[in-house]
Amino acid sequence: MNQSEVGETKSHGESKFVRMTNRCGLMTQKNLPVPLKSISVEVQVKGHVATVTSTLQYVNEEERPLEALFVFPLPADAAVCHFSAKIGEHEIVAELKEKQTARDQYDDAVSSGQQAFLLEESEESSDVFKLSVGCLSPGQNAAISITYITELSVQADHALRFCLPAVLNPRYTPAGSAAGIVSEISSVCDSVPYTLTLSVHVSSPKPISKLESNCTLDPLVFLDSHHTHATVNLSSGHKFDKDVELFVYYENTHQPTAIVEAGVTAAQPGSLMSDPVVMISLYPEFPEEVMSSLATQGEFVFVIDRSGSMDCVMHHGEGAQMRIESAKETLLLLLKSLPMGCYFNIYGFGSRYESFFPQSVVYNQDTMDQALKRVSEMRADMGGTEILQPLKHIYSQPCYPEHPRQLFVFTDGEVGNTKEVLDLVRRHVHSHRCFSFGIGEGASSALITGLAREGCGHAQFITGTDRMQPKAMQSLRFALQPVVNKISVQWKVPDGITVDTLSPPINVIFQGQRSLVYAQIKGQSSESSEGSVMIQYNLKDQPVTNQLHFCLKPAEDTGLMIHRLAARSLIGRLEQEERAGGAEVESVRSRMVKLSVEAGVNSVHTAFIAINKHNRETVKGPLIQRRIPTRESFQACFYAPDVTASGMSMCAPSFHDLSRASNEARYLSLSPAVYSYSYKARSAAVDFVNSQETEDKYRKACKRMADSASPQWAAPEPQKDSFLQLVSLQKASGCWEMNSALAQVFGKTEDELTNQKPAQVDGSVWATLLALIWLYGYKMEHQVEWQFVAMKAASWIRSQNVGGLSQCVCDGNVLLGCQVTQETLGI
Missing domain, CATH: 3.40.50.410 (von Willebrand factor, type A domain)
Structure with missing residues (x-):
């Protein structure tokens, strides 16, 4: 079986490996040109929601028509709401249809010489999509635009996180699992051969404090004096070797909010799209006395x-x-x-x-x-x-x-x-x-x-x-935190109006963490235009109520983003019902398809299809199929300069190319002289293995290669961190013992610690007190990491009922060169 053929074996306890053609190592980029040239991304952040438009520029540089496949990541639960292609002066806007219907129309169009484009969600994972670009003529350009809407997650420091996935890891498919889009993930050995540009526009009712990123950004530019509108661009030269993360900070971002969005007058009466929809952001706050006793x-x-x-x-x-x-x-x-x-x-x-x-x-x-x-x-x-x-x-x-x-x-x-x-x-x-x-x-x-x-x-x-x-x-x-139970959401609206909650029930509440609720507002009323939502729950067996009042009048210029997110949330609930099985599966699937098409957002049972009916050329011979590389975390595997033991030219196969038996033969039968070794080799290859016997053989082979490898491949010995050394010495009860290892963390000798020990305390109390002083004196920037370590230590010291602690703290400060108060230590 060669690498361009289907590789599949099944046996008890084995994994199923599915072909991925045109992978890294199957053909060089010299004889496999990649048609994707660039990706430009525009992000519109409004409050807690981002609308993202990605434009992909394709060009066929080959002498024959081709079909390009691009498997790429999107945020989980993103609502994909627009897909279009522009070829020359013609722009084709895709329609959302039942998936098999869309696939059939795509195949028919491509086989008849029409250009067609198909976008579909993976059946295995909602964060993976496949884009099929069909029948690009030689020398032809195509610009494909994809728009999706996504909620921004809240971080512990109240920042809102936006992530543009640029890296798509291989997905290990265990035995008995169906193989679909996830199995077609393409890879590349080095950098991807296309560029990325990114521009971000942020607007919010609240002032924008700052914007940070894991990538290099151009300076943030505020567009108004109130700092409620700003733009920023990704600096040029991004290598596409990591996801692009943005962290948006607003003033008072954790306050509850409500956004009401008007429906579409042309939509079918009574449907989700015809009625107003509200998005509620709730931030329950627990009493201080509850949070002080974890x-x-x-x-x-x-x-x-x-x-x-x-x-x-x-x-x-x-x-x-x-x-x-x-x-x-x-x-x-x-x-x-x-x-x-x-x-x-x-x-x-x-x-x-x-x-x-x-x-x-x-x-x-x-x-x-x-x-x-x-x-x-x-x-x-x-x-x-x-x-x-x-x-x-x-x-x-x-x-x-x-x-x-x-x-x-x-x-x-x-x-x-x-x-x-x-x-x-x-x-x-x-x-x-x-x-x-x-x-x-x-x-x-x-x-x-x-x-x-x-x-x-x-x-x-x-x-x-x-x-x-x-x-x-x-x-x-x-x-x-204490478990919150008996959670309920109740609406209070004027007579003549009803509210249907679309989101799944809230099952968990954490201090300061946001809960999003989508609801459909039905009916009309001549009374007050104000409504309220009340969330009730029990905290330590005590009832708690949080209430938010909001205006029922729809906000302006929201672009249906709330409706589409609400529809995506409801589609997610229907998917759960479908996978749960039962007699209503077909009915649930039908509802899902109908809602997906009406709202214009993706689902596992629908796909976007666009056909260029302006172009109809006779295709001579079969289309060349090209898979476009996606940046992966596994870049370099084994490298064979020219030949293997069998004399065949090859690079190492990657994740799902071969069956386990084929991989075992390729990896384990080769002598160490054929391959150089790197730690990434083992990480990429060992995921193929799923039997203990083969794992043992594989580790022995890796060891032989490591032993014969040149020193530059050896992983460097990690340096010992003084903070982790200190933590490793703490006892389960929270105390430390006086010994030379502890003294080494402080840069002292054991005699120095012992000689300075106050007479009224024993060695463990003195050692624990010094450890606390050192943490507060030298490691405050890492306090979130040792907060519970310190709480245990302080509690243990209090349990010892030691007198004269104030003087002990003073002596400890002198010894360690710190200025930490007894109140700070919590003792």
Whole structure:
């Protein structure tokens, strides 16, 4: 079987690998020109919503007509609402139709010599789309525009995050999963051969404080004296090697708001598009006395991706850490931050999974030490990314009374069966909360945000030079908040008006976190034009009510963005009903298609189709099919200069090109002299593997190659961080012991610490006090990472009932060269 043919094997316990033609290593770019030349993006940010228009410039530089395929990422749950193509002077606006109908029309048009364009959503993951550009004549240009609307997520510092995905990771497809668009993801070995330009316009009723990005931006330009309108551009030279993230800061951004949008007069009466729609942004605020006493109970289950791709770097900059190493450091902080007496367990998963303990155990010094030893031994050596089975095992375990289950999932998100995973989480939503972390560029937003949404938790993305640890600790603070239950949303409107809530029920509320609610407003009234929405819930068994009054008169110039987001939200609910099965599946699917077409937004059962009827040329011979590279996190695999052991010219295959048997032969039979070794080689290749026997063979082969490789391929030894050294020395109870390792963190000797110890305190109290002073004195910029470590330490010191602490603090400040007060330490 060669690499241009379909490679597929099935056997018990094996994964199914599906052909991806024209991948990196199958043909060089010299004999496979790429027709996509540039992408320009315009972003209009209005409050909490962004409207994004991407224009893709194509040109056929070959001597024959071709069909180009481009598989690319969009934000999860984006409402794609416009698709058009301009060829010469002709612009064709696409229609949204039932998917199979659209596919048939596309095939018929291309086969008859007409130019056609098809845009469809992946059936496996809502953040992956495929664009088919059919029958481009030699030398012809085409400009394709795609417009979508997306909600901006709220960060812990109240920034609104917009992400333009530029990196699309390979998606590992486990055994028994259907292969579709996700399996056609294309890759490139170095930089993509097209450019990106990006311009952003921000407008808001509230003043704009600042705008930040993980990429280099031109200076922000304010368009008015009130700073409510501003523009900014992405600086030239962006390499497309990472997602583009923008963080918008408004003044008082966390205040509740309501936007009412008028319907379309030409729409069918009674339909969603004909009536006004309201979007409510709610920010419940908990009483201070509740937030000052976080929970001390719970079952904390940490699920760590140990697939081969976790052996990639966090980012492409200097000093980047390996993903698995960052995860290990994060686990250290989490384990040290847990409250005494809770329960915990740690799972690692890849093609298989394992847990540290048969079931969750009580958190104490002994179990924490056992877990930390296992964490230090963790490697990215477990094959592909199959998260479904470990989740099933976790959910099969009985919960502990009075200890609510909190699930923390860390993954680079390269999963092919996303919807199946989310359905499983949704079925168990009443037994746990799920906090998810997308690691590195290109993590699936559909998976990461979906896990948090369906598991009533919170999602975090760690990209660029972000550190994983502070984001994990922010989520731990959410997990330790009291559980909010009995949540209800009630509307109060004048007589003659009714409100139908379109969004899924609110199942989770966190302090300061936004909840979005979409609703359809029906009827008319001659009375007051004001309505209100009231959210009620129980917090620590006490009823709480938050109310927002709003004007029923529609806002001006919203461009139907609220209607389309509401429609996309409702379509998402219908998808859940469809996957749940039952006698009404066909009816639900029909409703989904009808709503999608009426609202003009994408769904899994519809596709955009555009046909250029001005062009009808006879096609001579079959179309040349070209797949357009997407920037991936796996760029360089093994490299063969000229020949392999069999004498065939090749570069290494990537993710899904070959069956496991074929990969095993290609990777394991080659002598070390044929290939150079890099750590990325293992990360890209090991995800093919899904049997323990093959994994063992593969690791031995990698070791042979590593041993024979030149020194420049060896990963540098990470430097020991003094902060992490200090945290690693803390006991489960919260105290530190006096020893030389602690003294080394302070840059002292053990004798220096002992000689300065006040007489009224013992060694552990003195050591713990010094650790607290050092954290507040030298590591305040990382306080979010050690806040729970410090809380445990302060609580332990208070429990010792030591006299003369004020003098001890003074002595500690002198010894360490700090000026920290006793009040600051919380003792």
